[in-house]
Amino acid sequence: MRKKPHGAAVPMIAVHRKGEKPLHRQIYDAFRAMILERRLQPGQQIPSTRALADELGISRIPVLGAYAQLLAEGYIESRSGAGTFVTSSLSDQFLSARPAVASVVNDAAPDAISRVSKLLPLEGTPWFLGSGAFSVGQIAYDHFPFRVWSDLVTYHARRVRASSMNYADPMGSLEFREVIAAYLRTARAVNCDSSQIMVVNGSQHALDLSARVLLDPDSPVWIEEPGYVFLRHTLMLSGCRLVPVPVDCEGLDVAAGVKLCRNARAAYVTPSHQYPLGATMSAARRLQLLEWAHSSSAWIVEDDYDSEYRYESMPVASMQGLDPGSRVIYIGTFSKTLFPSLRLGYMVIPPALVSRFLAVRQTNDLCPSHLYQAALADFISGGHFTRHVRKTRQLYAERRNALAQALRKEFGSEIDRSEMEILGAEAGMHLVVTLPSGLSDQKISARAAEEGLWLWPLSAAYAGAKVRQGFILGFGGTKADEMLHQVRRLRKAMRNESGYRGRA
Numbered sequence: 027m028r029k030k031p032h033g034a035a036v037p038m039i040a041v042h043r044k045g046e047k048p049l050h051r052q053i054y055d056a057f058r059a060m061i062l063e064r065r066l067q068p069g070q071q072i073p074s075t076r077a078l079a080d081e082l083g084i085s086r087i088p089v090l091g092a093y094a095q096l097l098a099e100g101y102i103e104s105r106s107g108a109g110t111f112v113t114s115s116l117s118d119q120f121l122s123a124r125p126a127v128a129s130v131v132n133d134a135a136p137d138a139i140s141r142v143s144k145l146l147p148l149e150g151t152p153w154f155l156g157s158g159a160f161s162v163g164q165i166a167y168d169h170f171p172f173r174v175w176s177d178l179v180t181y182h183a184r185r186v187r188a189s190s191m192n193y194a195d196p197m198g199s200l201e202f203r204e205v206i207a208a209y210l211r212t213a214r215a216v217n218c219d220s221s222q223i224m225v226v227n228g229s230q231h232a233l234d235l236s237a238r239v240l241l242d243p244d245s246p247v248w249i250e251e252p253g254y255v256f257l258r259h260t261l262m263l264s265g266c267r268l269v270p271v272p273v274d275c276e277g278l279d280v281a282a283g284v285k286l287c288r289n290a291r292a293a294y295v296t297p298s299h300q301y302p303l304g305a306t307m308s309a310a311r312r313l314q315l316l317e318w319a320h321s322s323s324a325w326i327v328e329d330d331y332d333s334e335y336r337y338e339s340m341p342v343a344s345m346q347g348l349d350p351g352s353r354v355i356y357i358g359t360f361s362k363t364l365f366p367s368l369r370l371g372y373m374v375i376p377p378a379l380v381s382r383f384l385a386v387r388q389t390n391d392l393c394p395s396h397l398y399q400a401a402l403a404d405f406i407s408g409g410h411f412t413r414h415v416r417k418t419r420q421l422y423a424e425r426r427n428a429l430a431q432a433l434r435k436e437f438g439s440e441i442d443r444s445e446m447e448i449l450g451a452e453a454g455m456h457l458v459v460t461l462p463s464g465l466s467d468q469k470i471s472a473r474a475a476e477e478g479l480w481l482w483p484l485s486a487a488y489a490g491a492k493v494r495q496g497f498i499l500g501f502g503g504t505k506a507d508e509m510l511h512q513v514r515r516l517r518k519a520m521r522n523e524s525g526y527r528g529r530a
């Protein structure tokens with residue numbers, strides 16, 4: 027007969043003897059989640075190893091292993107003669123830094139329908155819908171070299187051959203891939219040749235493919251917190267477990283990631299320009315992340331979405347180029363440098379994974395369309411791409427300066443008193459302005475959208491607790507001399523929605 031446990035109540039833990047995870051890991055994960063979610067409170071007694079083993083009907087060895095790990099990591103403490111307890115000194119700060127993780131980690135919904143229903147309904151997030159002042163991702167359309175571009179598109183559209191009309195290589199056209207590989211080796215210090223390049227329909231497509239190839243339902247995955255909402259959705263759909271890892275001024279906090287979940291299967295990062303807060307990942311952090319990936323056999327997905335635009339220094343080299351062991355999947359896009367509706371991007375795949383990506387792509391959309399690949403290959407080889415990036419870098423620097431100045435002019439005293447902050451203006455095509463406490467960025471954004479002003483709320487970029495309120499402001503599509511006017515409209519939207527008068 028099984029002995030009844032006494033003393034501490036035995037928490038509900040489901041263990042699967044034939045599960046993929048070893049028993050000690052299942053027990054460890056269950057306790058850790060219960061502690062982080064406060065279902066087990068600091069100071070609360072937990073059952074003895076013998077009682078738990080009895081209750082679960084398993085040997086004591088895996089329970090001892092799990093408890094040893096929880097002890098070593100400081101989640102539990104043993105008091106001689108009294109038993110084992112959830113560490114009482116786990117501060118509120120420790121716990122409150124993590125509810126986001128716990129809740130999101132548990133968010134891995136069991137079936138596809140409930141996963142889909144968790145995606146943001148677009149009608150509830152009107153700021154994603156429009157294009158105009160401050161819309162993130164908007165480019166300077168009026169400065170695009172349409173004449174050259176349309177000549178190339180027309181030329182290739184008229185040059186009809188069987189090879190341009192048939193199903194083609196799922197990796198993309200060889201000529202285009204060679205041009206991309208040469209560009210990436212030179213401009214982004216990416217270690218690659220054309221056999222590793224896959225042409226995709228923008229980086230969102232690449233993020234989705236990477237999730238399909240690399241992740242199992244339930245795989246833990248590090249994402250940046252705050253981070254890119256449409257990456258989060260892709261991963262949520264895959265059924266993996268999101269582990270939001272905080273970012274600071276050096277990018278993703280790798281040590282925090284290791285503490286939260288050492289065994290994550292992959293880390294999705296934007297090291298050149300963290301989205302949305304704008305940090306550039308420091309060299310020390312890059313090496314730390316690579317070291318973690320190698321030691322845990324994890325993958326790093328490097329989303330290099332806007333690195334061509336850097337204003338105070340040269341563009342920083344890719345992280346992929348630092349990786350001696352092919353653990354990085356590198357993703358880039360022409361959405362920022364050319365225009366987003368082009369839907370052309372690329373990924374650089376480690377050689378060992380190429381055939382898997384190829385197989386998944388074939389089930390996904392067979393192959394990329396021919397026409398724009400051919401036109402863009404010529405556009406790049408003819409030097410137009412480099413020229414356009416150089417020109418727009420200058421232009422976006424002016425727009426960025428104009429936006430920062432306008433924000434200072436309108437919100438100067440709040441910025442001086444540190445109630446508001448401008449973040450991440452050194453690179454890319456957006457910056458972040460944080461809000462004084464008490465204001466709701468989502469309410470203001472919804473009101474502003476009714477007036478044709480597209481403010482992406484910073485709080486929506488958080489998977490867990492909405493740590494900061496603010497706006498992600500795209501400046502690429504707004505002329506420098508209109509910036510002050512648009513910032514005044516922003517201030518008006520703040521006043522209309524929340525009665526905000528500010529101090530200026």
Ligand SMILES: Cc1ncc(COP(=O)(O)O)c(C=O)c1O
Nearest residue numbers: 163228229230254301331359361
């Ligand atoms: C961080 C990040 N990743 C990926 C993308 C998606 O870009 P694409 O248009 O190439 O799908 C964006 C678009 O703004 C982005 O900000």
